[in-house]
Amino acid sequence: MSGRHVAICVALAALALVPAVATVAEAPFYIGLFARIIVFAIAAVSLDLILGYGGLVSFGHAAYLGIGAYAVGILSYHGITDGVVHFAAAFFAAAIAALVIGFVSLRTSGVYFIMITLAFGQMVYFVGIGLNEYGGDDGLNIARHSDFGAALNLDRPVVFYYFAYGLLLLFLFLGNRIVQSRFGMLLQGVKSNERRMIALGFPTFRYKLTAFVMAGAVCGIAGALFANLTLFVSPSIMHWTRSGEIMMMVILGGLGSLVGPVFGAAAYLILESVLSRLTEHWQAVLGPILILVVLFSKTGLYGIFALPRRRSG
Amino acid sequence: MAEALLETAGLTKRFGGLVATGNVSLSIAPGEIHAVIGPNGAGKTTLIGQLSGELKPDSGAIRFAGADISRLGPARRAALGIARSFQITSIFREFTALDNVALAIQARAGHSFRFWRAARRDARLRDPAFAALGVVGLAGRAELVAGSLSHGERRALELAMALATAPRLLLLDEPTAGMGPEESASMVHLLAGLKGRFSIVLVEHDMDAVFALADRITVMVYGRVIASGTPAVIRADPEVRRAYLGEEGG
Numbered sequence: 160m161s162g163r164h165v166a167i168c169v170a171l172a173a174l175a176l177v178p179a180v181a182t183v184a185e186a187p188f189y190i191g192l193f194a195r196i197i198v199f200a201i202a203a204v205s206l207d208l209i210l211g212y213g214g215l216v217s218f219g220h221a222a223y224l225g226i227g228a229y230a231v232g233i234l235s236y237h238g239i240t241d242g243v244v245h246f247a248a249a250f251f252a253a254a255i256a257a258l259v260i261g262f263v264s265l266r267t268s269g270v271y272f273i274m275i276t277l278a279f280g281q282m283v284y285f286v287g288i289g290l291n292e293y294g295g296d297d298g299l300n301i302a303r304h305s306d307f308g309a310a311l312n313l314d315r316p317v318v319f320y321y322f323a324y325g326l327l328l329l330f331l332f333l334g335n336r337i338v339q340s341r342f343g344m345l346l347q348g349v350k351s352n353e354r355r356m357i358a359l360g361f362p363t364f365r366y367k368l369t370a371f372v373m374a375g376a377v378c379g380i381a382g383a384l385f386a387n388l389t390l391f392v393s394p395s396i397m398h399w400t401r402s403g404e405i406m407m408m409v410i411l412g413g414l415g416s417l418v419g420p421v422f423g424a425a426a427y428l429i430l431e432s433v434l435s436r437l438t439e440h441w442q443a444v445l446g447p448i449l450i451l452v453v454l455f456s457k458t459g460l461y462g463i464f465a466l467p468r469r470r471s472g
Numbered sequence: 473m474a475e476a477l478l479e480t481a482g483l484t485k486r487f488g489g490l491v492a493t494g495n496v497s498l499s500i501a502p503g504e505i506h507a508v509i510g511p512n513g514a515g516k517t518t519l520i521g522q523l524s525g526e527l528k529p530d531s532g533a534i535r536f537a538g539a540d541i542s543r544l545g546p547a548r549r550a551a552l553g554i555a556r557s558f559q560i561t562s563i564f565r566e567f568t569a570l571d572n573v574a575l576a577i578q579a580r581a582g583h584s585f586r587f588w589r590a591a592r593r594d595a596r597l598r599d600p601a602f603a604a605l606g607v608v609g610l611a612g613r614a615e616l617v618a619g620s621l622s623h624g625e626r627r628a629l630e631l632a633m634a635l636a637t638a639p640r641l642l643l644l645d646e647p648t649a650g651m652g653p654e655e656s657a658s659m660v661h662l663l664a665g666l667k668g669r670f671s672i673v674l675v676e677h678d679m680d681a682v683f684a685l686a687d688r689i690t691v692m693v694y695g696r697v698i699a700s701g702t703p704a705v706i707r708a709d710p711e712v713r714r715a716y717l718g719e720e721g722g
Binding site: 336337339340341342343344345347348351352354355356357358359360361362363366369 | 524526545546547548550551555556558562563564565566567571574575576578579580584585586587588589590591592594597633637
């Protein structure tokens with residue numbers, strides 16, 4: 160096993176120890192913080208699949224987070240509490256939204272793609288505001304956690320934590336298989352030189368759309384987790400600044416590494432948590448940190464900590 | 473003459489008021505190397521673009537292997553067996569040379585909705601890719617990042633990728649562009665080795681290369697075909713000499 164793998168395994172194993180350490184230290188607050196980190200890590204990993212590997216700068220990824228969260232919120236509102244139904248609804252609702260948005264957006268590229276995904280993201284946001292039945296602008300309280308039976312009682316923070324952690328590991332594992340598969344090679348080829356891919360005979364659109372839908376669906380799961388974490392869902396979860404945050408986590412952690420965005424989500428949310436206690440202008444501190452990381456490492460935190468030193472050039 | 477593999481009829485493409493190709497009718501026989509020459513701006517690359525499907529002709533038709541392909545996009549045409557190299561080398565710079573060719577093999581190996589097996593350990597992609605690199609003399613460079621290869625090696629890599637798609641027709645847009653005399657000679661040697669195995673449309677400025685390789689030559693000037701025939705006929709054609717060969721020094 161290379162040094163890189165050791166670093167990744169240590170980091171992921173450390174995440175598993177958080178509830179134990181927090182309990183011993185009598186600081187349950189940290190279970191919540193790290194659960195939040197894991198939820199956003201899943202969202203960031205899903206974005207990295209299309210952004211880091213496919214080169215698709217989707218600026219509306221928070222829409223799928225919101226759709227997943229609203230799927231749980233709306234079902235709960237109507238008295239449906241079954242966890243499998245909640246998560247399946249979040250998954251497929253986000254997938255269908257990504258299919259529609261991707262079908263239109265992927266006909267463009269470059270700046271136009273960024274703008275059109277941003278526009279779709281904001282459209283979904285305003286649909287959320289328009290859902291008067293479900294609280295509109297004020298959002299919707301969720302009475303209970305998704306019900307997976309007594310063995311997996313998400314009411315208990317530790318259970319929820321490991322549930323989210325297990326999903327993160329699952330998506331990292333699947334993502335890792337995918338990016339190394341033929342499909343993943345194709346995706347990276349599209350990022351590198353799409354014109355060449357087409358000239359080789361790849362009908363790239365259908366593959367890009369598939370990746371886009373996979374990323375959206377997984378982010379929908381992150382949304383369902385988010386709803387369970389906060390027991391509340393409002394349109395603000397889908398605001399375009401949230402899409403920006405997820406993208407920052409990916410870039411901060413390291414584009415095109417899948418596991419990097421986990422570091423990115425952790426760094427972003429820990430900094431937010433620490434800095435926002437010091438000053439309400441915490442973003443003014445976070446901004447320069449992001450700039451420094453991007454300036455000094457093209458592969459983000461992942462590149463700084465987990466990759467062997469390479470000669471620059 | 474055997475039935476043509478590729479045939480164009482009245483291919484016309486305008487960019488605004490400029491006629492890039494005007495009423496171009498070509499016929500490429502199986503196994504033939506057909507050179508297209510002409511001064512800069514004659515419409516040669518525009519012609520290649522229309523044959524590969526990247527450009528849509530304003531009028532005219534293209535038939536390939538007996539079927540009308542005028543309306544097909546570039547990916548479909550490539551899948552039918554029309555491979556191209558670009559005037560400006562177009563490769564995957566971040567990938568190794570072997571990865572580059574393996575992607576070309578993958579393009580011909582059915583759909584890529586395969587999410588599980590690691591592509592870099594798939595012998596069905598790697599072995600033929602390695603063989604294709606050997607054909608163009610890059611076997612020793614297989615594991616190098618494509619962007620770090622020399623210009624000539626990159627041109628050869630692009631040719632290997634085109635070959636790896638198992639094409640019936642190769643569209644080569646100035647394969648010796650930007651090469652020194654030595655690199656150029658080795659590319660000509662490489663292409664001579666392909667002769668008879670593929671049909672090739674060869675756009676080229678290097679007249680030595682053209683006359684060494686081509687079975688037939690079409691001369692274009694300002695978007696129009698002014699002559700077409702064997703190298704001997706073209707060499708003797710007074711209009712060609714006046715319009716092109718004389719100026720360029722043959």
